[in-house]
Amino acid sequence: MTEVLRLRYRRSERKQTEISGYDNLEKSEERMFGRFGELIEYLYSKGNSEEDSAHATVVVVDESRKRDGNTLDGLPYEDKKALLRFFFAHLNMIVISSEDLNHSDIVEDVNRISRCVEMMSVTRSGRVATWTGVGKCCAQSSVDCYSVMPLSPQSSNESSNEQVKLDCQGSAVIDVVQSMTSMLRTSLGLTQLSFERRQYFYRLITSEIDFLRILSDSSRSHLSRLCHAVGQWSFAAHELSNDDLVYCVYLMLKFSLDYYVSECSSDIPQGLHIPSSNELLALIFTVRDTYNNGNPFHNFRHAADVLQACFYFLVRLKCLPSFEQLAADPNGEELNVFTYTFDNKEPTVLVPKADQGDSSCDVGSSGAGKKVEDDLKTLSHLKPLQSLSLLLAALGHDVGHPGVTNAFLTKYNTPTSMLYNDRSVLESFHACVFVNRILLVTWPDLLTVVVEEESKYTVRNLIVSSILATDMAEHFDYVRQLTCYKSFHNKELFQGINQLDYVKLTTSLLIKCADISNVTRPLRVSSQWALVLAREFDEIAHMESVLSASLQHVSIPTIYPKIPYHIEDVLLVRPDLRNGQIFFIDTFAESLFGSVSDAWPQLTYTKDIIYSNKSFWINFS
Template sequence: MAEIIVYSDIAISNIDEISTNILYDDDFTSIIKTLFKKGNQEFDTNHVTLIILSDKLIGKSPLNQLPNEDKHLLLKYYFNHLNLLIINEKDLQQTENIGRLKFTIQEISKYISDRITRVETWTGCGKSCVDDQFGDISNQINEMIGTMSYTIDCVINKSKSTTDKLKTIKDMIIAEINFKELLSNNNTSHLSKLCNLVGHWSFPAHELTNDDLSYCVYLIIKYALDQINDETINLSPNELMGMIFMVRDTYKNGNPFHNFRHAVDVLQACFHYVIRLGYLPSFTQFQTDPKADELICLYSEKFGNAVELIPMTKLSKTRDETNLNLYQTLALLLAALGHDVGHPGVTNAFMIKHSTPTSLLYNERSVLESFHSSIFINKILIINWPHLLNLMTDSKTKLTFKDLIITSILATDMAEHFEYVDKLTHFSNNSSKLVNRIKLISSLLIKCADISNVTRPLRVSAQWTSVLGREFDEVNELENKIIKSTFTKDIKYDKIPIELSDILKFNPNLHKGQIFFINTFAENLFNNIVELLPQLKFTGDIVKENKEFWLKRDNI
């Protein structure tokens, strides 16, 4: 069945044949708010969302006064993850159209009914031809489901006039919607708690909602912008929150690991790095002890009235030019936020093995990373922050924000891991050009943040390992579905336990993967990064302690 949202001031007959879950609203702005609020859910939408648009203009606000063509564009660009089917009210006036609509919804449901089938459909790795331009697929199913191919096509092939129209629509949304008010919990005490949690290295991402995580992103990016204090690149608080909501909704929140929570975790890790490295000033809520107990903060109800991060020191005016400046630091933080946007929940190796359309498009090299950077730049930033992209981060290297964001995101390809470790090992301040140093530092920091799970205190680290295991299991299930045509049912997960003992009880073999990953990838990277950036020594120390814990379990 479908979820139906009707933008009309009169009831429409016969649509109860399609669904009993029907919302009538004669305020288009209210409908947009409702759709944005769905971003707090942490699962894929497994049904069609049918939007019925009125044939007449209702209400006097700019969003209400948009023609249906522009309403359609807005809905598709912002909310395609909800499997939108958009029709006009007049299309339902003929009885036979109800039957066609029911058939269309049934057809779409075949491709989104369960988690494994959804991943198969997004990636285009199955036997269905939803992305085949030569197939006889009616109603453009790839558009309604938002496959990777369709997303790329929309991002790359939109004209300048469409881009300009989307910017105008975005401005209308910002003017009419207060995004902070859309947060499920926006009282002062709660937001103050989030300020303090952002300051912990043992950041409890799994205990926070998507709304909480959205506000954590706001705190970090706003803090970096405040230090720059440059009107040429600034966003208003509401513009920033609006962009964050779009980023959040472009992640696949049903992914066990590569979801918005992971993006915020990587951003928060990068934020801690640049604070400790002195690229940004420290703030009063910052915990200098990387093992400070975050649960005390999480469960406490006693907080002040500070709902933003408060700078504690000022940066030295005589900064080493070989370090990241404030603009380059902002570029790194943005790259961290968008580094996995649109991730389908499978690996590059899987995409290449099954010759998915996206792997062919990017010539089987850094497939997902190329996809992420394209979507982040050409869908999100081009609409929400267009004046930022081509600005130079400094006058000497002439690196633009766009250059540095793309370079950093591409560096997260684990296939390039050992190449970066080799660059780090042979890096010399004296022999390297400044532009190469800036690119390498940004790449290394985001790489460290991307696999920082093993450097978090053990309880948090074990939670991340558990959800990563779930995602690997899904890839195996999808392999079986493709090769053996096995039947799949929808997967629903219990929340990851908060206590380490419970995590280990439900995942008794967790240590095996951790020992392999630390030995193969993490240990060498974090030990070598200390040679270049000694302020990050705490990461190597925690990796060593965690490894000793897992080795003891391996010997039990």
């Protein structure tokens, strides 16, 4: 049933029609808020859930008497509506004014839209069908509503009370439930809400809301524990909540950003905004809300895990400095992080180790840059801004993922696959949404900063190329390119290599390795990832059966049990993981990580763990 949220400023007696209208809103839960910022904090906090939003969220907004436009509460109703519809579209947002409650036809329209949203969202298959646009969004109901939205400018639903009524007479659910196509429309600016207005709303949000306070546990001892968690190759992502993962991501991005600022202060472009800690947290919360947390595998947890793998690689390769909480042994037991008692004197940020030697912003750059040395660790360096760009790409590399594959999207001629001509469909979608819907709002001036001087290659270019590299259809081409990469370690050849190609290949290989690093994690952690990936493949098979009409009126789970901690329990839940793991290691991982270990000996541990894990799966019966 619908959740109704009420932003109420007025203390005077309400009209009887308004009281009656509110009472007539169909709802299973309701909350009252006295400040707009308080309402926004609540909506951000919902991202800690592991579930999709399977119902409509109706927000009833009082008109504030203070309409200065310079504070959240001072925004006029239309702006509040636009803000909610943009930043919280994933919650199936319907926004109406208190005045609308006086009109019974509007109240009934809202109820009708809410019922339709609930009917099409009650099953996982219904939600996936809506996101992808593969057919009727209400396949198991009598409501005839479609999820496909044309990729063209239409009248914005961020304004006009009449729009609710008009939408309801047509395909109202299209404007309420987010889909891949609607995300692209928003990303490309094909709505009446301009990028400048989005950026202004975001500045108001970050100026008034303390994002650290939104975390479910922000105690010093807990945050200290998370500092140690990100320092381990056995990163226990499934033992952490989504809020924990937000802070883990913050720790790594903050560490990389601080390194860039300290090492390259003289090279930072004039006018580049360096986000505060609160602004950086806000960016991460915004990214989290763009992932579908009901996906078993391709969710915010996966994004944080891929980022942590990239971060660990960069530290091992000395692209980023080491830090006090780093666990030197990749096979270390992460359980110690959860059993050790941390006191309030422990640091809540990553602490760089002292006396690590000089690093340079100019490694590999053209002109008067530092002369390339012979040792491998220098040859493998990325500049600090390039490292930060790679971490951002890892964070956003799967935003908006619908939980299905490129092959699925192409087979059923979805709007997104047609738009991208069946080539790297998901990866192109992720890159577009992350750059244009998120970074262009949260950190726009970063995108135009040059990361490679001679070619004028920008942060935006590097993020996009890195995300596109995660397409598994290109996997064997990258393995082939590794042969060329090994020759970079020959000094004479290296001096003649195109520096831009070097940077692009390095970042592409690192994010590719991180994206499939599950099989290189210690066995207990690796088995957990194998389980959730198997669940997602099961869901795709179910969707195929529904669409082929061989299966009807059967729903896949909406909520799964918590992932078991011990591998023995994982195998009790899913004893057939063995074949899939052996196939993936043999077909994709072994050759990639073997070649990567040859190119970067600092990453040889990944190859060693793969061999160990493969031996376990071969002998498991």
